[in-house]
Amino acid sequence: MEAPGDEAIHAAVRRPTQRRQLRNPNPKMRARLLAAAACQIRDRGYANLRVEDVAERAGVSIGTFYLYFEGKQDLFVELVREFSEQLRRRLAEADGGEGTLRDRMIRRLSAYLDFVGENMPAFLHYRDGGAIDTNLGPLATWAIKVHAADLRPLLAEGMAAGVLPPTDPELLSQALIGLTQHLAGYWAEYRDRYSREAIEEFLLAFITSGIDVARPAQPGPAME
Amino acid sequence: MEAPGDEAIHAAVRRPTQRRQLRNPNPKMRARLLAAAACQIRDRGYANLRVEDVAERAGVSIGTFYLYFEGKQDLFVELVREFSEQLRRRLAEADGGEGTLRDRMIRRLSAYLDFVGENMPAFLHYRDGGAIDTNLGPLATWAIKVHAADLRPLLAEGMAAGVLPPTDPELLSQALIGLTQHLAGYWAEYRDRYSREAIEEFLLAFITSGIDVARPAQPGPAME
Numbered sequence: 001m002e003a004p005g006d007e008a009i010h011a012a013v014r015r016p017t018q019r020r021q022l023r024n025p026n027p028k029m030r031a032r033l034l035a036a037a038a039c040q041i042r043d044r045g046y047a048n049l050r051v052e053d054v055a056e057r058a059g060v061s062i063g064t065f066y067l068y069f070e071g072k073q074d075l076f077v078e079l080v081r082e083f084s085e086q087l088r089r090r091l092a093e094a095d096g097g098e099g100t101l102r103d104r105m106i107r108r109l110s111a112y113l114d115f116v117g118e119n120m121p122a123f124l125h126y127r128d129g130g131a132i133d134t135n136l137g138p139l140a141t142w143a144i145k146v147h148a149a150d151l152r153p154l155l156a157e158g159m160a161a162g163v164l165p166p167t168d169p170e171l172l173s174q175a176l177i178g179l180t181q182h183l184a185g186y187w188a189e190y191r192d193r194y195s196r197e198a199i200e201e202f203l204l205a206f207i208t209s210g211i212d213v214a215r216p217a218q219p220g221p222a223m224e
Numbered sequence: 225m226e227a228p229g230d231e232a233i234h235a236a237v238r239r240p241t242q243r244r245q246l247r248n249p250n251p252k253m254r255a256r257l258l259a260a261a262a263c264q265i266r267d268r269g270y271a272n273l274r275v276e277d278v279a280e281r282a283g284v285s286i287g288t289f290y291l292y293f294e295g296k297q298d299l300f301v302e303l304v305r306e307f308s309e310q311l312r313r314r315l316a317e318a319d320g321g322e323g324t325l326r327d328r329m330i331r332r333l334s335a336y337l338d339f340v341g342e343n344m345p346a347f348l349h350y351r352d353g354g355a356i357d358t359n360l361g362p363l364a365t366w367a368i369k370v371h372a373a374d375l376r377p378l379l380a381e382g383m384a385a386g387v388l389p390p391t392d393p394e395l396l397s398q399a400l401i402g403l404t405q406h407l408a409g410y411w412a413e414y415r416d417r418y419s420r421e422a423i424e425e426f427l428l429a430f431i432t433s434g435i436d437v438a439r440p441a442q443p444g445p446a447m448e
Contacts, residue, residue: 046355047355047357128355128357128362128364128365129355130355131270131271131352131353131354131355133271133352137413138352140352141352141409141413144406164435164436165435165436167426167429168422168426171407171410171418171422171423171426172426172430172435174406174407174410175403175406175407175426175427175430176435178402178403178406178407178410179399179402179403179406182368182398182399182402182403182406183395183398183399183402185365186395186398186402189361189365194395198392198395199395202391202392202395202396202399203399205391206391206396206399206434207434207435208434208435208436209433209434209436210430210431210432210433210434211388211389211396211400211431211432212388212389212432212433
């Protein structure tokens with residue numbers, strides 16, 4: 001299966017006409033526009049993002065903006081891609097390839113929750129931002145696919161070594177990433193109600209043992 | 225905690241001016257417009273939904289459309305709400321309140337996968353449709369909250385009866401619904417690769433036992 005993290009992603013909708021392209025785009029200008037947009041989204045969300053405000057915040061003209069980005073969707077896809085890349089690096093560092101599978105997964109989970117904790121409310125804005133279609137499918141599922149693809153080899157190793165029961169590594173990585181992202185989002189929404197530790201403890205218990213409902217049922221009166 | 229399923233939901237953005245309201249709106253006309261929109265979305269997705277096409281498909285004028293709906297977002301929220309209501313009824317029927325917790329959860333899961341299977345690709349279009357903000361928060365997380373709220377009492381009963389290990393029933397219901405919805409979406413995206421049975425079997429195993437990585441680790445050479 002393809003590794004979606006290594007494929008170039010862009011918004012599915014392109015401008016119908018060829019826009020002016022820079023022969024030597026300035027990476028610093030591009031970074032400045034992205035940083036300005038990231039601030040706007042963090043403060044006000046994607047729905048309220050306006051190209052005019054991004055250009056103004058970056059101190060450039062709207063014309064300059066369009067030399068670097070096709071528009072609002074293109075910019076947002078790029079920000080989500082950068083955000084995912086940062087997270088991937090953090091997870092890879094935390095993993096480090098040392099220790100048991102359990103150690104490595106716990107370190108990855110911990111690094112993930114650190115990252116989300118440091119990046120609230122941006123995390124929620126990226127999650128809820130735009131239902132944007134890209135050349136690699138819907139943006140929201142693309143990010144999950146990238147992280148699932150990173151996790152899959154670790155799970156496959158665990159199965160090969162007999163530490164994990166054999167199952168479909170693709171489904172398992174999707175389950176783990178989808179579940180963790182969902183609960184991280186829930187935490188970010190209700191951070192006044194749940195501590196980081198409570199979320200981490202719950203996730204570890206659920207991931208390692210499930211709900212344990214399989215053990216011989218003892219239906220009490222309340223269950224009928 | 226509030227029961228989000230019983231609260232009226234509408235798009236957060238309302239028309240700035242008061243639109244004309246019907247004194248006696250015709251429920252059949254409303255249903256006809258919703259059915260026309262559902263067909264458009266099933267065939268072409270939300271991004272390509274146009275009010276003009278919905279009106280034409282329903283055989284009414286655009287003016288009539290706006291007597292019933294504020295616009296595209298309002299219409300989509302209403303469709304997602306109806307879709308969720310259908311699903312809630314199916315899950316409640318499948319549950320039926322009889323049998324052990326395990327029996328009831330298996331029946332619920334099976335009914336959920338039946339529903340998704342019958343409603344592809346609409347399910348994906350609703351999932352990916354619009355990043356729409358509502359009076360009850362982002363539309364995508366609202367639907368999960370509704371289903372989690374329905375499941376929570378069952379889980380709380382199970383804990384009270386000692387069939388489930390004690391944990392936070394809110395986090396557990398979010399985990400179960402978020403996980404199941406995510407994998408159902410994955411199945412819908414890759415239905416040529418996974419059978420309904422494979423998804424159901426995987427989910428049951430994961431939900432009941434987790435990945436079992438907690439058992440004494442036997443790190444093999446492949447794990448280092």
